[in-house]
Amino acid sequence: MGTSFGRGGATSFQQDWQNSDCILIEGSNLAECHPVGFQWIMEAKARGATLIHVDPRYTRTSALADIHVPLRVGSDIAFLGGIINYVVEHEAYFEDYVRLFTNGPSLVSEDFKDTEDLGGIFSGLDEEQRSYDPLTWQYEGEEVGAASGQREQLYEERNEEEGGEKSSGHRPSVASSGRGESHGSGGAAAHPNAVRDETMQHPRCVFQIVKRHFARYTPEMVEQVCGVPRDLFVKVCQTLVDNSGRERTSAIAYAVGWTQHSVGVQYIRTAAILQLLLGNIGRPGGGIMAMRGHASIQGSTDIPTLYNLLPGYIPMPHAHQDDDLEAFLKGVSTDKGYWSDMKGYLVSLLKAWWGPAATEENDFCFDYLPKLTGSHSTYETVMAQLDGKCKGYFVVGENPAVGSANAKMQRLGMANLDWLVVRDFGLIESATWWKDGPEIESGELRTQDIATEVFFFPAAAHTEKNGSFTNTQRMLQWHHAAVEPAGDARSELWFYYHLGRVIREKLSGSTDEMDAPLLDLQWDYPTEGTVAEPSADAVLAEINGWDADGRPLASYEQLNADGSTVCGCWIYCGVFTDGTNQAARRKPAREQSSVAPEWGWAWPANRRIIYNRASADENGKPWSQRKAYVWWDEEQSKWVGHDVPDFDPSKSPWHRPPAGSRGAEALSGEDAFVMQADGKAWLYAPAGLTDGPLPTHYEPQDSPFENLLYDQQRNPVRQVFARRHNRYHPNPGTRGSEAFPYPITTYRLTEHHTAGGMSRWQPYLSELQPEMFCEVSPELAEERELVHRGWATIITARGVIEARVMVTERMAPLLVQGRLVHQIGLPYHWGTNGYSKGDSANELTAISLDPNSHIQEVKALSGDIRPGRRPRGSAANDLVEDYIRRAGITSDTGMEVRGDH
Amino acid sequence: MVKSVCPYCAVGCGQNVFVKDERVVHIEGDPDSPVSRGRLCPKGSASLQLTTGETRRLEVLYRAPYASDWEVIDLDTAMDMVAERVLRTRREFWQWDVEGKRVRRTMGIASLGGATLDNEENYLMKKLYTALGAIQIENQARI
Amino acid sequence: MNRTEVTTDGLKGARPDREATTGVNTGPGTPDLPTTARRRRGGERPVVPDAEFRSYYGQAIINRPVWESRDIAGYLFLGGLAGASSLYAAVSQLTGRRRSARVAKVTASGAAALSLAALVHDLGRRGRFLNMLRTFKPTSPMSVGSWLLAAYGPATTLAAASEVTQLLPVVGGLATAGAAFLGPGVATYTAALVCNTAVPAWHDGYRQMPFVFAASAASSAAGVVLAASPVAEAGPARLLGAVSGAAELATGEWMRKEMGLAAEAFDEGKASRYHRLSRPLLAAGVLGAVAGRRSRLAAAAGGAALFAGSALTRLAIFHAGLVSAADPRYTVVPQRERLARVGGETTRAGERGPGPGER
C-alpha cells in the first residue's frame, strides 16, 4: 500500500462499503474474523451490490457471498494477474483515471528487463546476495524515491552523485541477509518535464510494460494454476468490470490471507494495480481495505514497535559510512510530495525524545539513534537467540510459542536466553514452555537444564487503563479506564515508564557516552491514581506535539526543521488539536453524516478516505453524480466534499507548480497521491520493493506444484534460513516430493483470537470451538481413511500435530495442472495451555519470509495427513525425521535462488 | 458507565463498560459508534469474562534458572531485577560500530509485541528501547 | 448495482442491512459452468452428514424428560394401587369383608406414603414441594393431582390408622369413604399428567391411556388383596383381578394400535424389555385369579403376577416415552403426516386436527 499509494494503511473506511457496487473479499474471511465490520457489506448487499469471496475454503463469508471462488492456496497473484490481463485486454480500464492519477504514462529506462525477457526474474538480480539492485528499474532519466518500504535503496548512489567523496567506494556494506536494505532510495528532483507519454502507447511506458507483463496471465493459465473453472473466472472479471468506471465503484478487502506469503507484499501490489486500472482508489465505495487482526496493529505500525521504522513511517537509519542527519535525509526523503518535509518530522521527533539535549549542533541527537545493519525482524532475532547472540527478551501481549511460525524454534530460541519477561493476562505457552512445553514432553529439553530466568508480569486489561487503539481504518479511538487494575496487574504504560525510571536512576551520574541517550531522554510524565499510572493523555499530547511556546499543533504542516517544534509522530499530529483529545470524541453516529468525522480521529488529518482528490476529474468535477466525494468549488475556490480533502484545499485542479519548486509546492493540481515522489499512484514501482517493480506469480516455498507461468519456481529474493529445525520441502517433481502431497492453509475462527491468549482461557468462547480440528474434503477423507470426528495426524518437515477430523463438502478439491488436489484447512489458535487445549498449527510452518515485510509464509504450505493420533514424546520427532529422510531433504533443499523445477 | 473500545480485532467496535462499586459488572456494544452501531461479535461479547474472569493472573511470578516451578515475587523487586538485567545484557552486547560503520546499539535485547497495546504504550516502548540502543523490536504486524 | 448514490448533497437510496440478499445479485447471467473436479465416487461417506432431510444431525427435537424412572414410573404404579385399593377397601367394608378391607386400607395408605416420598424425592428443589399448592390450575394435571393428593393422603392414612388401631371408627369410616371417593381420581389423573406433554409415546395415546391406567390400578389392587387375604373373602378380588388384568392387556393393545408411529417406541430399549415381560405376567395373573377359587396358592401367585404385571406396564409406558422423546423420528413423521393431510398448512387453532389415533 505504502509503495503504491504513499501511505501504509487502508485507503477507505468500513462504513464506506455501503456505497460499493461490488466487493471482492480475497485473502480474508471477513464474516468470521471481522463480523461486526461485515454489517457494512450486508448494507451494500441490501442495496444490490454483488459480493465475491475468493478463498480456498467455503467459509461463513462464502455462505453470504453471491459468488464463491475456491482457489488453490498460494496462487492469488495468478488469479489477480488474470483479472488485470482481462481488464487490459478488453480495454475495460478507466483510461482517464489511469492517465491522470497513475504513473501509467511515465516512461521506464531502457535497461529495465522484465520477467518476460528473463524467464521469471527482473533485471538487477544479485544471486549471491539474494537481492535486487533497483537501479535498472528507474524511470527514464531520474531516480525516484519510494514513499515507503525499502527507502534506502539508492542511498550510496544519491550521496555519491552529490559530491559523494564523503562515501568512499561502493563496498558491500553490511551482512548478506537483508542486503536489500542497504541500498538507499530518495526522491529525485521532480523535473517538470518528467518523461511521460500521455497516450500511453510508448512501448516503454508503464502501462505497456504492465500489459506485456501480465499478457501470459490468460484465463486458461488461471484455470491451470489456481484450479478455478475458466467460465467462473471470466464471470468474476466481468462482474468487477461492470461495477467499475465513472458510475460505479468496487472495493477490495484483504487480510493476512494475502500478507502471510513469501510474495505477500506483491499480492497487495497486484490488487493496487487492479484497483488503479479500474479507477477505484480514493472514491466512495472503492478502495482497498486491509483488515487488521489486532485491535491496534495499524497503530503498532504507525507508532511502530518495529525494527525498521521510527514513528510516522520514517525509516530507521541504516549504518552507512560516516553518515549524519543531512546524508540520511538526502538518502530517504523525496524532493516532491509531503515526504520532502522529512527533516521537519524527524527533527520534531528527536526533540520530543531528547528535548533540550537535541540541538542544531549535534544534529538533534541523530547520533543517539542506533543504526541497522540489514534486517532484524523477529525471525532473525530467533536465529540470533539460537546462536546465543541475543540474551534478553520481552514478550508483551503476544504468544510466539503458538502464534509465530515454526513454534519449536521459537521455544528453543527462548531456551537459550538469559532472561525472558512475559506480560499477559494468563500463563500463556510462551511463559511456561520450560515447564510443560512440547520439547519437555519429547525430552529435547529438560527443565532442570534450562538456565533462562523467566519473569511473568500480569497485564492490565483495556478496561483498566486509558489509551487509544488505531483500528483498521486508521481511526484512533480512546478507551477510558473503568477501574484500577487489581493486584499487581499493571499496564504496559506503567511497566515501561517505571522501567525507564528505574534504569535512569541506576545510571544517574554516569558519564559513559553509552548512557547519554538514556540520561538525556525526556521521561517525566505525570502519574496519577493509586498505582502511579503515567498519564496516557500526556503521552498522546507529546505524540501530537507542540510549538515553540507549548501550544498543541494542529497539523503536520506546522512542523519546522529548526527544532522549534516537538512532535512524537507527525502523521498523528492533529490528534490533540486545540488541546482536546480528538481520539476521545464520541459524537453519536446519528448526529453526524455517514462519514462520521467527529467520532475519534483518523490519521492523516482526520481523513476517512485518503487520496480522495482522485474522486474528481481534471477539472475538479466528480467523476459522476452518484459517486461524488470531494470536488472543487469554484466560488469558494477550495476543495469541498463529504470528507477532509487529501489535498491542499486552496490548490486548484489546474494549478501547475513553477519549475524547481520542492516539497508540497511541487505537487500539481492533478497529483492526488501527495506522498508519492511523483505525486502519482504507482502501477509500476521503480523503487521501494526488494522483489520487483511488478507482481509476479511464484509458487510458495513449500508447494506441490511447479510454477507454470515461469521457469522460476519460487520468489528468488525470499528470505530463507537453512537451519536444522527449519527444513523446507523438496521441489515438486523431484525425488521425495510426494512425501508432502497436500497443500495446507491456516486460518482463524470467529470464536477464538489469533494465538488464543485472549480466547482459550475464556469458558464462553472455548465451549463454542473446544478442540483443534482439521477440515478435509470427503474425497480426501476417503483417500486417507480419515474418520469424521476421529483423529488425524498432520506432518511437515518441521513438526507433527494431531487434530480432530471435520470432513466437509466445504473443502472442495480442485483440478490443478490436470490433477485433483485436496487442500487441508487448519485453524491455528490452539496450544498446550488454557481452558481449551490442542496442538498448534504453527508447529508445522516453516520460516520463509517476504523480503519486504519479513512476514512468514503460513497461509500456503504443504504436508501429509494420516488417520489416528500422533505419537507421543520423542517418537513424534522420530516420525518427522523419518519423513525428512524419505523426502530426501537436506540443509539446502528449497534454498535455491534461481531455480527451475 | 465508561466508553471503551473492544480489545480484540481491528474493526474497533465501541463498548460501554458498566461499573458498580469499583467493579466492572457488564460490557456491551456502544450504540453511538458509527463503526459498530452497538453490535459486538462473540469475542467482544466475552470481554467481561476476559477482563474479570478468574483465569486472570494478578501476581508477579519469577522462575529462577534451572528451577522447576514459579515463585511469587513482589512487583517492585521484579522491576528492579529486570532493570538490572537490561543494563547487564545491554552492556554485554554493546556495539559502537560494525565493519567500520557507527551503529551505537546492543544486539542483546529483543522485544516482541505491540499490536494489542495502546499507541501510547507503543510510543514509550519504542522511545525507551531506542534510547537503550535495542533495535530488535517487533510486533504482530509482521506475524 | 448499488442503489445508493453519494451525491454532492449527501447520501441517497440507503436501505437497512437486514434486507440483504445472498445469491441474487450474482453478476452477469450464470453461465453454464463446466463440470469440474467434483466426480464424487458414489456410496456413503463419513462426512459432516448431509443434514439428514429429517432432522438436525439426529438430535432430539424435544428435551429428554428429567423424571427419574424409579420415582415417577414408580409413582404412576403406586398412585394407581393406592386409589384402587382405597376403593376396594370401602366396598369390602360395606360388604362386611373385614380382612380384605384391612389389607386394602393398609395397602392404600402405604402406597400413598411411598408415592409422596417418590414425588418429593424427584423434585429439583425438594424444600419447595409445598409450592405445588400455591395455585390451582386446571390446565396442569400436576396441579390438580397435587390438590387431589393433598386431600386423599390424609384420608387414606386416617382410614388405615383407625382400621389398625380400631379407634375412632366413625372418623375411620368417613375417611375410608373419602379415600374411596378420591381413589379413582388419584388412580387416573396420572394418565392425563403424562399425556399432557409433547412426548409422542405419551401424548399420542391420550385417548386410551386413562383406561389403561384405570385397569392397571384395579389389577394391582386386586393383586394385593388376592395375595394377602383368605380365599373366602377374596371372591370379588378374584373377579376384579381377572377382569382388570384382561382389561389392562386389552386396553394396552388398543392404545398401541391407535397410537400410530409412537407405538414402535414400545419395541425399543428398556421399554421393549418391560413391555415383553408385563404381558405374560398379566395373563398369568388372570389365570391365577380364576384358579384362585380353589387354591390359596394359585390366588397368591395370581395376585403377585397381577401386581408385578401392572408395575411393568407402567415402566413400559414410561420408558417408551423416553425412547420416543430421544428419537426425532417420532416427533417429525407424525407431524409431517398430519400436515400432509391438512394440505400443508399448520393445524388450525380452531379445528382440531385429526388425532394421531384417527387414521
Added chain:
Amino acid sequence: MTTNPFAQLLEDADPATAAGWTDHPPRVGFFTDTSVCIGCKACEVACKEWNHVPEDGLRFTGMSYDNTIGLGADTWRHVAFIEQEKRIGRQVTGAATSDGDRGDDDDGHAVRWLMSSDVCKHCTHAACLDVCPTGALFRTEFGTVVVQEDICNGCGYCIPACPYGVIDQRRGDGRAWKCTLCYDRLGVGAEPACAKACPTNSIQFGVLDELRERADRRLAQLHDAGIGDARLYGRDPEDGVGGDGAFFLLLDEPEVYGLPPDPVVTTRDLPQMWRRTASAAVLLAGLVGASFLRRTR
C-alpha cells in the same frame, strides 16, 4: 391471575391480557431472519454474559461448527449449522458444476451453509406455562414467558411439555431455566442482549405485530428475488401454538434446523384428556363395585 385457562384457549386475545394484565405494553418478540445470519454466535455469548448462564461442557461434536448441540438450561441461544449440497438462490459456489436453477443437481455439486440462531419461542399458548403446577412460569406484561427462579421447585413437568425442546433442568441447581427475553432489560426499555449484539441484524427485536408485517414483506422480497426456499415459521397466529413470540424465516424444512414441523400445544387436547380420565375413573369405580355384586360363596 387464574382466569379460566380454557377461555384463553378459545379466543386468541393478546396473551398478556388473557393472563390478566390490564393496561400492558404491546407484545414484543423476536423475528430471526436466518438468511442474513453469519453464524458468529455473538448471540450465544452475549446472552450468557448478561444472564450469567454457566458454560456447559467442551466437546467437539463434528456437527459442522455447532458444538453447543441445542437449547437447554445452560444454552438459551443456540446457533445451528447445516451444510447442504444445494444452492441458495443463484449463488455461484465455484466447485458448482451443474447449471440451471437450484435443485438437487445430481451431476454436480453446489454447497450452501444454513445458519440459524434458535431461541425460546415464547408461544401465544405456552405448554410450559400451562403445565407448571407452582405458577413459577408466568406471562409477563410484554407477552413473554418467564420462569420465576424463586418459586420453581424443579418438578420438571415443563420440560417434556415444551414442543420445541427449549426449557430444561440445570444439573446441580435443580430448577428449570430458559430465555427470559431479557425481562429485566425490557423493564428499563433496553433491547435484549442477543438482539443488540447481532452484527447483521438477523435477530430483530420489536413489537410483534410490526415484526410480523416486516417478515411478510421480507418473505415477499426473497420470493421475488428467486429464493423460493424461504418460509416463515411460527408467524401464523392460527398455528398449533397460536403463533410464536419469537418466529423465524427459514430456508429449508423446520426439522432440518431441529424444529418440529407442526408443533401443537398439548393443552389443546387436555379437555378431551380430562373427559377421558373422568370416564376411566368412573369405570374403575364401577368395575370395583361390580366385582362385589355376584354372590360369592
